[in-house]
Amino acid sequence: MSEEFKIDIVNPEKYFLTKDDVIEVIVPAFEGEMGILKDHISIISFLKPGVITVRTKSNDEKFYVEDGIVEFKNNNLSVLTSNIINIKDLEKSKVQDLIKIAEAEANKSGMNDQVKFLADQKIDTLRSIN
Amino acid sequence: MASLDDLKKRIMSVKSTQKITKAMKMVAAAKLKRAQESAERGRPYSEKMNNIILNLSLGVADKESAPKLLSGSGKNQIHLCVVMTSDRGLCGGFNANIIKKAKNYFSDVTKEGKEIKIITVGSKGNDQLKRLYGDKIIENISFKDSKNANFFDAEKVGKIIIEKFDKEEFDICTIFFNQFKNVITQIPQAQQIIPLNAVNENQENLNESYEFEPDEDEILNNLLPKNISTQIFKAMLENSASEQGARMSAMDNATRNAGEMVDKLTIEYNRSRQAAITKELIEIISGAESL
Numbered sequence A: 001m002s003e004e005f006k007i008d009i010v011n012p013e014k015y016f017l018t019k020d021d022v023i024e025v026i027v028p029a030f031e032g033e034m035g036i037l038k039d040h041i042s043i044i045s046f047l048k049p050g051v052i053t054v055r056t057k058s059n060d061e062k063f064y065v066e067d068g069i070v071e072f073k074n075n076n077l078s079v080l081t082s083n084i085i086n087i088k089d090l091e092k093s094k095v096q097d098l099i100k101i102a103e104a105e106a107n108k109s110g111m112n113d114q115v116k117f118l119a120d121q122k123i124d125t126l127r128s129i130n
Numbered sequence B: 001m002a003s004l005d006d007l008k009k010r011i012m013s014v015k016s017t018q019k020i021t022k023a024m025k026m027v028a029a030a031k032l033k034r035a036q037e038s039a040e041r042g043r044p045y046s047e048k049m050n051n052i053i054l055n056l057s058l059g060v061a062d063k064e065s066a067p068k069l070l071s072g073s074g075k076n077q078i079h080l081c082v083v084m085t086s087d088r089g090l091c092g093g094f095n096a097n098i099i100k101k102a103k104n105y106f107s108d109v110t111k112e113g114k115e116i117k118i119i120t121v122g123s124k125g126n127d128q129l130k131r132l133y134g135d136k137i138i139e140n141i142s143f144k145d146s147k148n149a150n151f152f153d154a155e156k157v158g159k160i161i162i163e164k165f166d167k168e169e170f171d172i173c174t175i176f177f178n179q180f181k182n183v184i185t186q187i188p189q190a191q192q193i194i195p196l197n198a199v200n201e202n203q204e205n206l207n208e209s210y211e212f213e214p215d216e217d218e219i220l221n222n223l224l225p226k227n228i229s230t231q232i233f234k235a236m237l238e239n240s241a242s243e244q245g246a247r248m249s250a251m252d253n254a255t256r257n258a259g260e261m262v263d264k265l266t267i268e269y270n271r272s273r274q275a276a277i278t279k280e281l282i283e284i285i286s287g288a289e290s291l
Helices: A092-106 A113-129 B004-059 B094-111 B123-136 B151-166 B216-290
Strands: A005-010 A015-029 A032-036 A043-047 A050-056 A060-065 A068-073 A076-080 A084-086 B078-084 B115-121 B137-141 B172-180 B186-194 B211-213
Touching (some): A005 B004, A043 B004, A060 A113, A068 B004, B078 B123, B094 B123, B094 B172, B094 B216, B115 B123, B186 B216
Parallel strands (some): A005 A076
Antiparallel strands (some): A015 A043, A015 A050, A043 A068, A068 A076, B172 B186
16 A cells, blocks of 8 residues: 655645655644654644655655644645745755844744744754754 | 817827827736736635634634634624725726725724724725725835735734734724636625634535644634735735736727727818818819909
8 A cells, every 4th residue: 555645835825845645744843843644643733943854755855944834634734834945945045044033033022932932943943954 | 170280199199198008908918917827826825724724613612712813802893994905006997996895884884883994005095095084094004115915915914903903903804805807807805804704615524523733722823813814915916916907908998999089080180181172272273263
């Protein structure tokens, strides 16, 4: 039996990525990284800043996301996100810029714990990519 | 009757107007194609978003504890209307249709003794509404600088709306925009976004049970603000496609009318020229006869 399922990554402007031969997807869900294989139970969760790994037989692709929602149902994985970049296309200088923005965000005063957590998470992820 | 010179000038001016409207039509047609494509590409996102929210809102058993963005503030005294129009004119009835729809809604709501507040998106709507409803307009947003509708702008509008909702400045929020049907038809729409009217179109496949991580409430709290931006973005995309469509057909009409006018004027010009020639001939002949 095949172990493959379908993934759609959608951003507001277009279909970002569609694949139907995915073996495993690792998403940075809000409460920790989550690996999704075929026949996973239906689930809805949202993302924190991190890296999505899409694994097919032939290769792995990695994407940097800042936020989003995942829905898995009937072996269809939908990822809705407004900010997504393929790490291959992400240049070092761009990462530096993003880190700067994130740091400015994290240092703002008067925010609640959740926002702070997300900002810190963003910085960690970006540093690890860099 | 106007003199020959005047007619000639008139013909020239109509011809150059025709050139302009023709060029505008071409530009609108090119832009329409792009706008239409991005409107179509943007659809899956908002559809999926809607689906997820529908599933979630069905999962929320206790309506009392549901997030306010979903269930409303419990009152319906103050209505916020977001009127989305274009920044440029010369697009036929595009803006007028939205304004008309919005004005009808305003008068209905006011008749019921409720209060309205208006946010205008796009400068044309502001221009037309400020005369009658100037004191009701609380914000005017314009994206003259951005070339195409983009999500970033939609998010800005969404944030403003949510901020005002959190401060309890309004109870119900409705957005007005034109839905793109085809090049000649755009349908003005009023869509309520707060509280959310979840439409159950396909109830059968909603029996699916989901696992939620974290729990439903938290996901909903996170998702609903995003949904508002998404709905606004969808409205912006529809609007920009509609605008170009409306402009294209308006300019097409204008070009055709200018053509008709040129024909009419040319006939008049030829007639009066002929009349002048005949008059001169009569003068010469009658002069010769009298000799």
